[in-house]
Amino acid sequence: MSDQSSPLLDARDPATCLGEDAVVESTHPAVVALAAELRSGAAGDEAFARAAFEWVRDHVSHSYDVSDPRVTLTASEVLEHRVGLCYAKSHLLAAVLRAGGVPTALCYQRLSHGDGHVLHGLVAVHLDGRWHRQDPRGNKDGVDAQFSLGAERLASSVDAAAGEIDYPTLHISPAGAVVEALQATDDILAVYDVGLPTGL
Template identity: 50%
Template sequence: MQLIQQNPDIHAYLASDEAIDHWHPLVQDTADALWFATGDAYSYAKAAFEFVRDTIPHSADSGDERVSWRASDVLSTRNGICYAKSHALAALLRAQGIPAALCYQVLADDDGTNPLVHGLVALKLPGSERWARVDPRGNKPGVDARFDLDHERLAFPVRPALGEVDHPELHAAPHPAALKALQESADRSQLWRNLPTAL
């Protein structure tokens, strides 16, 4: 899939904002520890991806009712849905100078009903001309997302026959619909009712 850079200024994909708060000490400390253990951009990006995928449970899997949306809160609570986990991964990548974007899919049940927007991340390693998407959602039976910059290994490959959609846009900041759902939900039960069904 051809990814579309929304903002031609690469610096937009390195910026900090209220959700991707890579200036926060916890994000910086986590990024520094991961960098110290790896030492090059590719190894660091893979380690950051696996850290978010594997050590921060998706709240639908864990049953955690808390709703986090800032990257620093995701790292602190070790909790979040796909949007929040994507904010955390983007922050860790940007903290070490790796451009990171937010991407979205619309997924559905096996019968094509109940569409929901799913969030993931695209990154661009130094010296690379292309963006690659990775999905830090978290693995479980039937979901096997991997860090692979040559062949996408996402949590949920889209099924166009069911009306699912891959949105090719690279967002420098969270999509307003996704961010609004997180910020306006007091708990996970309310969040499930607030999740956007389209972008």
Template identity: 55%
Template structure:
């Protein structure tokens, strides 16, 4: 993995990863029980299971800030990854954002993931949520992803872990007023 920032930046806050927000802090405190591995698992399961994927739920609300994702309990994979990263950082676990470029009809779509330093190893984790054909579990020992990219189809997992959401991801989310319309026409397709 490559990193776009200094190590301490993977514990910091920004506009989207608002880990100092009271809701992020209280959620992190309620999930914190045991060591970092147990906490990372609890936070993963919370985001995966308690926050609906916007498209799966047919929910038009657009969220992009971690506190809004936790409050409204909905978001795209990008937003769910941001919420997971914020919870991890609020609990003292280094974490960042990662992305996959996946085929979608005649084009591509950018899929959001989280990367976390758990038990002295960086792993990619996908808290997007389960649905028929997708069953994602937490692992501290290996990458666990909902989708396996097919390089022959032009798909890939980008090697960089970002401390903050890149503008190609964040700007469309911030500008959108309807998640379902954004999913149909405006989600990013590459970094």
């Protein structure tokens, strides 16, 4: 997408996206400490959000990229183990940003995966009066996601002709299908191709 803010995002009240739950642990001491550290070197909300995004993108490996079977779900687990799928990385980023006072929602795409589709997780931050999607999945050859409040720079753009979807809903808490899939396995690599949600 190329316009200033995605027209797909709903008009959720930003204040509802500052709290925590059992997964997006924005008051966990380790999460709060990281948010404070990143805040201390940032001049304003945008700089803090950019720093948090880049920290999670670059310091937490994507499980599949590094062939790490460990399952992480909650923000504190992701922070401790420094590994996770897109969902888990989004849970940590949302928690850190909320801990630092920036409203952050979870959102999803349906992307092609093998012969079918898979649900992809990312976040939306509320800055300058608008929601802006950011994708902390982690970069690699062919993937160059960047923090942006202008044209979106996500890991993937959707191809509607291929059955891909930008889901418009902003979620306060992770989608139930995501939580259930991650809780149901003890080897994330074993379910990467066949056991992850295919849509909402």
